[in-house]
Amino acid sequence: MNTPGDDLRSGETSGLGHMMQAGVDTSHGPILYLEDITVSFDGFRALNKLTLTVETGELRCIIGPNGAGKTTMMDVITGKTRPDEGTVFFGQTIDLTRFTESEIAHAGIGRKFQKPTVFENHTVVENLELAMKTDKRVRRSLRARLSSEEIGRIGATLDLIKLSGEAGRLAGVLSHGQKQWLEIGMLLMQEPKLLLLDEPAAGMTDHETARTAELFKELAGSHTLVVVEHDMDFIASLASTVTVLHEGSVLAEGTLDVVKSDERVIEVYLGR
């Protein structure tokens, strides 16, 4: 299936292209490389020498008890939080600790928040329009008009997230599950290479959850996905590598069956 994210044109310059001219270089495997990341808040170590590697095209699930550092890890990758120590590399060349949130988004990292975050006073179509990959500077936005190609991309994404019938409605009146999908659709409009998804299936019906898992498996390969989840059935249906975080570092990594049988994992997380 042709998703809107597939037609990444490598030669296109983004709005902040002068800052990241080269684009992400994944010629040597990993797309995301975190090494010895430490983040402290008032003496509390949210991340403690966290080291994590995600391969290009991989679908990776992250699990862990509350306070394990999952959301902080996403904050570090997306530039919201600066690590006290350690390095974060996007591809071979881009040191993410040196860029702002919007620059990182431009470089090709999309983020879905734990609580679905859409522009509630904009219509579904306007939400997708705002997220769409384009020159996002003020000067350009003043005279921006959608081309027919861009309208086509919005239409394709609407079909993909099953919101064609709600296109003209305000995002604020959508159901929780629909908002989740709209936010996923917005990420896809950004044409990211790496998607960070914080509890994407929360509040979805079983049917919607199954459909989301299907969608993620379709996206993997052409995109890299990092999914933070609590729903074990959902993780099982993704059939991916699972990383278990505990107290700010990696406790175990492997297939779901392997980590499920790990004694330390059972002790801190699954057994409770």
Place this chain on the structure above:
Amino acid sequence: MNTLATNPGFTIPGSEPLFDGRAWTAIAAFLIATLVVVPVLFLVVPASSSFHVSAYFVTLVGKIMCYCAVAVAMNLIWGYTGILSLGHGVFFALGGYAFGMYLMRMIGREGQYQSLLPDFMVFLDWKAYPWYWSFTDHFWVAMVLVVLAPGLLAFVFGFFAFRSRIKGVYFSIITQALTFAFMLLFFRNDTGFGGNNGFTDFKRILGYRIADPHTRAALFALTAAYLMACLVLSRALIRSKTGRVLTAIRDSENRLMFSGYNPLWYKLFVWTLSAVLCGIAGALYVPQVGIINPGEMSAANSIEIAVWVAVGGRGTLLGPLVGASLVNGAKSYFTQSFPEYWLFFLGLLFILVTLFLPKGVVGWFREKRKAAA
């Protein structure tokens, strides 16, 4: 035009017309009334006729239209972008002072002391204009200053405030501090702007006597045209993609940043634009009212601007006009009939609107109409 060739099955953002037919008719009617009808009733119809419009009325409405333009500017930053400024009075006053400098120099030797210097400078025993009064005797220099003074202040202040990600109530408080600091600065005689008396006793503008009814009518018409221009500009901006980004900043700045937008430049753009629109309104206000003093920069004045927008309806196109007109209409009535109660009334109004009309008068009407439909 290629957008019309395909049928995407949804409304394309920004494709709706600037105004519908009814709104264009209303704008045309307003312009005919202010550019033709009122000037004729004021200048041509004799004072004995019951159709005659008094100079008092022309000045009052002219003044309120200036306030309306300020409210439209305030609505851009507060109503649509969600940034509450409690210091917009400083931009209004700076525009007023910039044009006031020109008006002061046009007094020439007609002042009390028959000096080329303004009376307050003679009084301070200054022998020449300070350097920053250079070229202000040229009308176009004054016009440039009207835009530059509030624009530059807003740009520099906004750059540092928005870059430091100062938001919400903290931003509102520092804008209060900004206008207060400028008020103290302008109160000083040594600042060279007339101290607490400010500028007054204007005589001429572009060679025309300022007290002449024709000059008054021209200023009135100009203000009306400017107000409509602000309204059209505001609508065009909000209808553009930039407008949608601005409301997205108001509703979810985080989502916007992670979508690849840098909110700093959008905020700075609308903040500076809003300040410049205020400054031009101030420049139109000063010759009509005949005085500008540091009182315009008082904290209460800037808060009043926010009250106008709140009363009319934040984030609605017409709200600021309705709010500024209602509050100022009430103000001119109260300050004549019960001067001591005006501030109590203003406070009460703000409380009532916050409690019962959170979306303002326009928002209330809109909801009622929606409920009826």
